[in-house]
Amino acid sequence: MSPSTHAISLSIPSSVYSSGSQVKGEVLLDFRQLTQDKIQEVHVKLRGFAQTLVTRDRTTLREVQPLIYSNLSVWSHGSEYPAPGSDLLRLPFYFHLPDNLPPSFQYSGFQKSASVLYSVTAVGVRPGTFQMNRRVRTPLVILPMDQLGMQVRRAMPSASFRTVYVEEKMRRGLWGDYGTARIEFSFPDVRVLPLFCDIPYQIKIVTTTAALSAAKAHALPAGKPLFPSPPSAHTDIDFKLCRCVYIRAKRFTAVGESDVAFILGEGTNPSKPHPAVVMEAQEKVWTPLRAPFEKEKAAADERGVWVQKVKFTSKMRITVPPTFATRLIHSEHFLYMRVPFAGIGNDLKLRVPVTINSGIDASMQLDQPGSSVGEGDAPPPPPMLDLPPAYWDVNDRDWSSLDEKD
Known part of the structure; x- marks a missing residue:
């Protein structure tokens, strides 16, 4: 899908990220659509959390454990414009992942569920009481850094x-x-x-x-x-x-x-x-x-x-x-x-x-190229880690916990 279809798009390389490494990407702004949507600011947010849900009889309890909460402001009205003759502005960003993060994970069973979710979200701020912000989310796959597993991997043949x-x-x-x-x-x-x-x-x-x-x-x-x-x-x-x-x-x-x-x-x-x-x-x-x-x-x-x-x-x-x-x-x-x-x-x-x-000590770039993700889109899942389809569904109820009001 062309980035010009949406006011805001995200471009992030398809990778399996290691805790302690960096997540790099670009926010792509289409100024023609940006003006029509009356977007005044653009923020990029890295979020990670563990979430559980257990039902007993008619009572359901849910608990959330925050793992990552990082914000970047990448653009505000009047701060930067595309080059002459273009409507597209590319804004690079990067986040540093904390050490010792648990792996991306999702499990669902009868009257119980558990997940560890990570994502990068670009938010277009639209001032006004009845104006909803524009959001574009890309799920991330994160694994713990594992020096022991790397040693075992090297020693495996012998x-x-x-x-x-x-x-x-x-x-x-x-x-x-x-x-x-x-x-x-x-x-x-x-x-x-x-x-x-x-x-x-x-x-x-x-x-x-x-x-x-x-x-x-x-x-x-x-x-x-x-x-x-x-x-x-x-x-x-x-x-x-x-x-x-x-x-x-x-x-x-x-x-x-x-x-x-x-x-x-x-x-x-x-x-x-x-x-x-x-x-x-x-x-x-x-x-x-x-x-x-x-x-x-x-x-x-x-x-x-x-x-x-x-x-x-x-x-x-x-x-x-x-x-x-x-x-x-x-x-x-x-x-x-x-x-x-x-x-x-x-x-x-x-x-x-x-x-x-995990057996990895650095992020692993996948063979498939990074895809530009527009509002409402979900990227194809990386082929190297088996996760259920719900992990990639940005409209899934578990991801809704990341939709802050700010």
Whole structure:
């Protein structure tokens, strides 16, 4: 959209900003429209706040925590004019962001919501009792500066792995002997998981059948699956990143849990590119069960188990708001994996708490160019951080808290 369409427009580079850095941009004034709108002054305002809302029965409580409140006066009537032959005046501005800001964030659940919102707003002041000021707002994406995450990012390729596991006994029906299934999940042994980088991982699934004689074991049909059978494809595994949000709004508190990223299986978007998954399946192995000092039995009578193993190797990239805590909002993350097996109630589940950091120590310029935003427009969301559409909707009710009367 041409800047001349509106009296006031904002031009801000599309970036993911780091706390402690600068936000630079331009206010574009169209003097032909400026005169028609009777605008006498133009201010630029940087605002940031955390906001929570919790409903109990018929009572709703809302609390706001200010994070940034900065104003700049960039133009007043008679102070500056466009160059001869032009109606357009460009006015540069910049703000310095405070250190230790929480990340841009928005969550909405049943009878509760929480958000951390940042924006730059250009305000055209129109004196008079019944004259509404002109406002043009651009949401910003801000992440905490993270030296630790930068160190982890650099060390990631050479980091050793740590392994967590879960193991359970299971049987196909209500009766019968139990088999065993085990999930081993391995990922870098680091204190935090940084955003925007490839994090390698490995999923190993080992199953052991119920004990049976060698004669019965080798009499089983060659094509018949052994119970419990490991998954035959990575699409059979549900693997996702989840968030738990603790919310406080005055005397009310609430907890919400949500899925924020799907890595494997259910919920993944087939239209989006995903890292390749390498599968390694081993042939089943017969393992005799023999107690110490037990006398050898005839081969057909010897009891044992079939052991089956499969391994999946890939990488994941996290692009969601990192773990953080403010006076009103506390977020935590965990990786959740579910591997289904035949029978009732035989799903094997693994939950791994993780801390996610921004992994950046400076603002990140995005590939797309900065867009000029006119009154009532909303810029396209940057592709590098996953935020809900409401974050970019400048008419959303959460943003209305920034509409001061001044």
